Amino acid sequence: xxxxxxxxxxxxxxxxxxxxxxxxxxxxxxxxxxxxxxxxxxxxxxxxxxxxxxxxxxxxxxxxxxxxxxxxxxxxxxxxxxxxxxxxxxxxxxxxxxxxxxxxxxxxxxxxxxxxxxxxxxxxxxxxxxxxxxxxxxxxxxxxxxxxxxxxxxxxxxxxxxxxxxxxxxxxxxxxxxxxxxxxxxxxxxxxxxxxxxxxxxxxxxxxxxxxxxxxxxxxxxxxxxxxxxxxxxxxxxxxxxxxxxxxxxxxxxxxxxxxxxxxxxxxxxxxxxxxxxxxxxxxxx
Numbered sequence: 351x352x353x354x355x356x357x358x359x360x361x362x363x364x365x366x367x368x369x370x371x372x373x374x375x376x377x378x379x380x381x382x383x384x385x386x387x388x389x390x391x392x393x394x395x396x397x398x399x400x401x402x403x404x405x406x407x408x409x410x411x412x413x414x415x416x417x418x419x420x421x422x423x424x425x426x427x428x429x430x431x432x433x434x435x436x437x438x439x440x441x442x443x444x445x446x447x448x449x450x451x452x453x454x455x456x457x458x459x460x461x462x463x464x465x466x467x468x469x470x471x472x473x474x475x476x477x478x479x480x481x482x483x484x485x486x487x488x489x490x491x492x493x494x495x496x497x498x499x500x501x502x503x504x505x506x507x508x509x510x511x512x513x514x515x516x517x518x519x520x521x522x523x524x525x526x527x528x529x530x531x532x533x534x535x536x537x538x539x540x541x542x543x544x545x546x547x548x549x550x551x552x553x554x555x556x557x558x559x560x561x562x563x564x565x566x567x568x569x570x571x572x573x574x575x576x577x578x579x580x581x582x583x584x585x586x587x588x589x590x591x592x593x594x595x596x597x598x599x600x601x602x603x604x605x606x607x608x609x610x611x612x613x614x615x616x617x618x619x620x621x622x623x624x625x626x627x628x629x630x631x632x633x634x635x636x
Contacts, residue, residue: 360393371406372412374412374482375408375412376409377406377407380398411485412484413486420474426466432504433507434504441510458590461586464533465533478547506592506594521589525588525589528584532581534564535567536579538564556625557572569628570628571628572629576610577632580602580603584599
């Protein structure tokens with residue numbers, strides 16, 4: 351292997367020798383317990399001597415991130431409708447195909463559908479992934495999470511015994527405004543992050559605010575896309591005043607906080623000039 355060979359070239363060489371392990375399935379490391387090397391890293395720039403020992407790990411069968419997101423987000427979209435239209439096998443024959451007397455139930459369906467349709471559109475037209483695949487085994491776990499929670503939320507929100515929010519229209523209107531604001535913010539951040547990877551670049555860059563006011567949250571946090579996402583589900587919880595939605599929101603917050611902290615640490619490690627005042631997900635706090 352030439353000293354100026356990239357890790358991607360080494361992956362391709364390995365694949366020629368062992369066709370079973372295609373490049374996306376390979377994890378190449380300098381140390382068995384270390385991090386996987388990135389495709390663009392060059393051998394001679396790594397902390398190795400004249401002889402380098404690389405360690406290979408089989409990541410298992412892989413699936414593209416675009417396919418993953420399309421599967422994950424299409425499920426909740428259609429599952430919700432099964433409960434919204436009160437299919438016979440859900441609530442029984444007495445309640446089949448009846449509409450709820452509460453307008454907030456219709457509004458909740460519109461907002462839930464809008465959220466996942468937006469995610470699907472972003473998956474196809476906006477997102478650019480630094481890694482193109484994920485382990486195939488994870489798709490089952492992810493679908494159980496998204497699809498299962500969608501069914502749980504929809505069951506209670508569309509239940510014949512559902513009661514609307516305590517403070518009526520004021521609570522609902524406040525939640526809708528908050529919901530739309532967070533959705534617009536999340537979309538704006540995703541577009542800004544996508545613009546950092548134009549022309550297929552996989553080089554990491556520090557994200558900064560743009561002229562779009564929704565991106566100004568970058569002044570205070572490293573992952574405002576997660577901040578807006580949590581805000582979206584908080585507003586949906588306020589709108590529906592439903593315990594399962596609140597539990598889903600709490601789990602979202604815990605998971606996204608973990609992701610945000612990990613991304614924040616990556617930024618601090620990779621960029622010496624990274625803004626020190628930024629927090630991972632909540633301005634000035636967390």
